[in-house]
Amino acid sequence: MRARVFVTLKPSVFDPQGRTIADALQSLGYGGVEDVRQGKYFELELKTSEAGSARALAAEVADKLLANPVIESYRIEVD
Amino acid sequence: MKFAVVVFPGSNCDQDAYHAATAVLGQTADLVWHKDTSLKGADVVVLPGGFAHGDYLRTGAMARFSPIMREVKVFADRGGPVIGICNGFQVLLEAGLLPGAMLRNRGLKYRCEHVHVRVEHTDTPFTCAARQGQVLRIPIGHGEGNYYAPSDVLERIEKNRQVILRYTTPDGRLDDGANPNGSVNAIAGLCSEGRNVVGMMPHPERACEPLLGSTDGLVILQSVVQALAPIGCEGPFARGGGSQGPALQTIGS
Numbered sequence: 001m002r003a004r005v006f007v008t009l010k011p012s013v014f015d016p017q018g019r020t021i022a023d024a025l026q027s028l029g030y031g032g033v034e035d036v037r038q039g040k041y042f043e044l045e046l047k048t049s050e051a052g053s054a055r056a057l058a059a060e061v062a063d064k065l066l067a068n069p070v071i072e073s074y075r076i077e078v079d
Numbered sequence: 080m081k082f083a084v085v086v087f088p089g090s091n092c093d094q095d096a097y098h099a100a101t102a103v104l105g106q107t108a109d110l111v112w113h114k115d116t117s118l119k120g121a122d123v124v125v126l127p128g129g130f131a132h133g134d135y136l137r138t139g140a141m142a143r144f145s146p147i148m149r150e151v152k153v154f155a156d157r158g159g160p161v162i163g164i165c166n167g168f169q170v171l172l173e174a175g176l177l178p179g180a181m182l183r184n185r186g187l188k189y190r191c192e193h194v195h196v197r198v199e200h201t202d203t204p205f206t207c208a209a210r211q212g213q214v215l216r217i218p219i220g221h222g223e224g225n226y227y228a229p230s231d232v233l234e235r236i237e238k239n240r241q242v243i244l245r246y247t248t249p250d251g252r253l254d255d256g257a258n259p260n261g262s263v264n265a266i267a268g269l270c271s272e273g274r275n276v277v278g279m280m281p282h283p284e285r286a287c288e289p290l291l292g293s294t295d296g297l298v299i300l301q302s303v304v305q306a307l308a309p310i311g312c313e314g315p316f317a318r319g320g321g322s323q324g325p326a327l328q329t330i331g332s
Contacts, residue, residue: 009182012229013182013227014182014185014227014261016182016183016184016185016186016187016225016261017183017187020187040136065136065140065144066136068137068140068173068180070172070178070179070180070227070228070229071180071182071227
């Protein structure tokens with residue numbers, strides 16, 4: 001199976017890169033974009049063919065390495 | 080006394096730290112490869128600056144899993160003095176040896192310049208030779224030195240007097256313009272609850288000889304030599320003295 005892990009800064013954490021991108025978009029005339037949060041995206045190819053264990057494994061590696069729980073949270077999709 | 084300077088793939092201040100320990104301080108030192116599993120009887124551990132493991136994923140994220148870090152944690156848990164400089168500070172944060180995390184600098188720029196930091200507390204093995212309130216002019220060089228901790232953690236580390244260095248003006252005043260990276264509470268350096276593990280973004284090893292433009296970093300490095308010396312520093316890190324510090328005299332034995 002494939003697991004997709006989306007890691008983003010927690011809402012309470014200031015994202016200077018996202019802010020800069022939002023400012024750039026504003027200056028390009030995209031006034032409709034109010035804010036931007038930048039994150040990381042991982043695709044994990046997993047041996048298992050069972051969605052529950054795929055999700056559990058993805059969550060384990062996200063907790064251990066992919067995300068820093070002090071500043072980041074993550075979301076997982078499996079298919 | 081003997082320094083262990085840990086070398087990760089991508090460390091680039093390891094030789095500077097080694098030079099400072101040996102040529103400047105007159106102590107012995109070993110470069111210890113990150114895959115080693117022994118600190119070789121060192122009395123103090125330095126995690127140097129650089130870009131350990133290319134800073135892939137997050138700064139310090141991969142270095143945390145290097146085999147030597149298990150030994151560093153054991154050494155720290157026994158009260159041994161550990162200093163992480165710049166990238167080494169980031170490694171200590173990722174390894175959970177210090178609280179908090181680093182974000183990209185507020186202005187997104189890599190900042191490479193001399194800054195001023197004020198010594199807030201002198202009861203650590205890396206500040207015990209300094210005066211409280213002393214302002215040090217030491218260079219930084221980093222893109223991710225914007226220290227962050229959730230408010231409850233921040234409150235705890237301030238209450239525990241763990242913030243040992245803050246970015247200030249040359250005369251020691253807090254000023255947002257003197258904060259090069261946006262660190263919360265202008266935090267430039269921290270110690271652990273046990274006070275023996277210290278992380279700092281400025282590079283003391285780059286400010287310890289007149290040729291380098293400043294010798295203000297010397298007091299950081301001399302502190303640990305004094306802390307471990309027979310006479311020692313005053314306060315809890317005095318060897319054989321003090322009432323609350325860890326028993327440093329047992330380290331390295």
